[in-house]
Amino acid sequence: MRVAKRTRLWVTLMPVVSAATLMLGCNSAGKHANSMTEAAPDRVTQQATLKAPPIPEAGPLARPRSLRQVGVPDGATRAAIPPDNPQTAEKIVLGQMLFFDGRLSADGTVACSTCHDPDHAFTDRRPASIGIKGRVGQRNAPTILNALYNKTQFWDGRAKTLEEQAALPIVNSVEMGQPSLDAAVARIATIGEYQQGFSRVFGRPPNGPDLLRAIASYERTQLSFDSPFDHFIAGDKNAIDAAAKRGWELFNTRGRCNKCHALSEDKRDVTNFKDDDFHNIGIGIIRHNVVSLARQAEHLINSGDTAAIDRAAIQTDMSALGRFLITKKEPDIASFKTPNLRNVMVTGPYFHDGSQETLWDVNDHYNKGDGLKNPYLDQDIQPLALTEADIDDLVAFLASLTSADYKEQGIKELARQRELSRMKRPQRDTARAFGSKPLQPKPPLP
Ligand code: HEC
Numbered sequence: 001m002r003v004a005k006r007t008r009l010w011v012t013l014m015p016v017v018s019a020a021t022l023m024l025g026c027n028s029a030g031k032h033a034n035s036m037t038e039a040a041p042d043r044v045t046q047q048a049t050l051k052a053p054p055i056p057e058a059g060p061l062a063r064p065r066s067l068r069q070v071g072v073p074d075g076a077t078r079a080a081i082p083p084d085n086p087q088t089a090e091k092i093v094l095g096q097m098l099f100f101d102g103r104l105s106a107d108g109t110v111a112c113s114t115c116h117d118p119d120h121a122f123t124d125r126r127p128a129s130i131g132i133k134g135r136v137g138q139r140n141a142p143t144i145l146n147a148l149y150n151k152t153q154f155w156d157g158r159a160k161t162l163e164e165q166a167a168l169p170i171v172n173s174v175e176m177g178q179p180s181l182d183a184a185v186a187r188i189a190t191i192g193e194y195q196q197g198f199s200r201v202f203g204r205p206p207n208g209p210d211l212l213r214a215i216a217s218y219e220r221t222q223l224s225f226d227s228p229f230d231h232f233i234a235g236d237k238n239a240i241d242a243a244a245k246r247g248w249e250l251f252n253t254r255g256r257c258n259k260c261h262a263l264s265e266d267k268r269d270v271t272n273f274k275d276d277d278f279h280n281i282g283i284g285i286i287r288h289n290v291v292s293l294a295r296q297a298e299h300l301i302n303s304g305d306t307a308a309i310d311r312a313a314i315q316t317d318m319s320a321l322g323r324f325l326i327t328k329k330e331p332d333i334a335s336f337k338t339p340n341l342r343n344v345m346v347t348g349p350y351f352h353d354g355s356q357e358t359l360w361d362v363n364d365h366y367n368k369g370d371g372l373k374n375p376y377l378d379q380d381i382q383p384l385a386l387t388e389a390d391i392d393d394l395v396a397f398l399a400s401l402t403s404a405d406y407k408e409q410g411i412k413e414l415a416r417q418r419e420l421s422r423m424k425r426p427q428r429d430t431a432r433a434f435g436s437k438p439l440q441p442k443p444p445l446p
């Protein structure tokens with residue numbers, strides 16, 4: 001029954017979408033300078049470049065994805081489609097055009113795809129994104145693959161839905177730089193293709209809410225499963241190697257990863273590896289005095305001005321406050337959303353600030369229970385006493401979460417990261433990893 005239902009919906013949709021996609025001229029497999037074989041740019045080159053890359057075109061990896069991939073959660077996928085924005089083939093095509101269109105930005109140079117490039121698993125492979133006029137933000141661009149399953153959007157969850165989310169980058173002055181959503185709509189409304197598209201899909205001229213609906217519909221076609229791990233869970237015992245199997249065990253036991261990267265911490269979550277929650281895991285905490293920042297932020301939060309909070313999160317040091325910027329609750333200081341770990345091999349660098357370059361660095365961070373001197377550190381962060389072999393196994397497991405579409409990139413990136421990790425392990429601290437849990441300082445009095 002379950003399979004039959006799922007198949008029906010997509011079988012009716014797929015041919016229409018692909019045909020329509022071609023018709024609307026999203027044709028060439030656009031490639032641009034940054035190939036996956038090159039090293040991801042570091043902060044220094046990024047600052048020196050000061051120019052957003054050319055807008056990626058909608059190549060083969062931009063296409064809506066099949067619902068029949070091994071591992072797709074049927075119910076959750078259906079539940080992710082809001083009743084007031086049902087998926088239709090033509091709406092998805094319209095959303096795809098908008099996602100790749102620089103004309104949504106103030107000077108025509110930046111599209112959603114600039115920072116969410118399908119050839120890079122819908123990320124930009126930079127620590128922090130470059131937007132309009134080469135402006136650099138504070139945060140790492142997450143993938144939009146499987147974002148349909150997020151209960152909140154952004155690292156701090158400041159948007160609830162994909163529709164709500166899409167409005168913010170358009171008006172953020174370091175991203176797409178429009179003075180208002182209406183300004184973007186006015187630009188789009190001068191283009192014949194869009195006049196016809198909106199009229200066909202929504203039966204009215206271009207307007208803000210419909211524009212956001214179309215983009216969100218396109219994003220909801222980007223489900224990404226069909227990884228070696230999914231085949232393993234589906235019963236193919238040889239789909240992942242012994243190291244990845246040991247890594248999966250560690251993930252759910254001594255590594256304590258499932259405390260957060262699972263919907264229920266006493267279960268094994270094989271779907272999205274997240275808990276729909278926020279935690280302070282000690283990222284970037286040393287570089288910022290979060291307590292004094294929190295004091296400064298309170299006024300801003302009280303204003304309830306969404307665009308101003310978006311600016312603070314993307315453009316100022318207050319970015320480090322994370323979830324606190326939304327809730328103003330002290331324990332949320334420097335808490336960030338637990339990200340889905342699917343395709344993590346090809347979506348680095350890691351964490352909300354893109355501060356870690358390899359999955360070895362990420363594991364070294366957890367292994368030493370980093371976050372000393374951080375009164376808000378999550379209680380589940382503690383020294384793990386993982387050996388080098390354990391860490392290699394965890395990386396092997398994480399690499400097994402790469403979808404078939406990104407298989408080649410995953411292999412190259414794993415090799416690149418392994419090479420890097422042999423040269424430098426900036427986060428490794430074996431003494432701390434095998435030591436006892438340090439005494440956590442108390443939060444300062446209000
Ligand atoms: C200049 C780069 C840039 C542009 C342009 C951009 N984004 Fe993003 N995107 C980001 C960054 C950085 C974040 C994380 C910001 C944060 O969490 O505060 C993000 C977050 C998101 C998220 C949340 C994903 C998650 O897991 O929480 C979605 C969805 C998204 N962007 C979609 C879009 C759409 C749709 C557009 C076009 C309307 C767009 N982005 C334009 C950089 C960009």
Ligand code: HEC
Pocket residue numbers: 251255256257258259260261278279280281283335336337338339341344347349350351352353359362363366378380381394
């Ligand atoms: C206490 C909760 C918690 C535990 C335990 C935990 N994580 Fe995380 N994980 C998070 C949060 C929250 C983030 C995002 C933090 C940030 O960016 O500030 C994250 C980020 C990551 C990332 C970066 C993903 C990205 O897209 O940038 C990886 C990889 C990761 N975790 C793997 C692991 C592994 C492997 C373990 C076990 C060794 C683990 N996590 C244990 C909560 C947790």
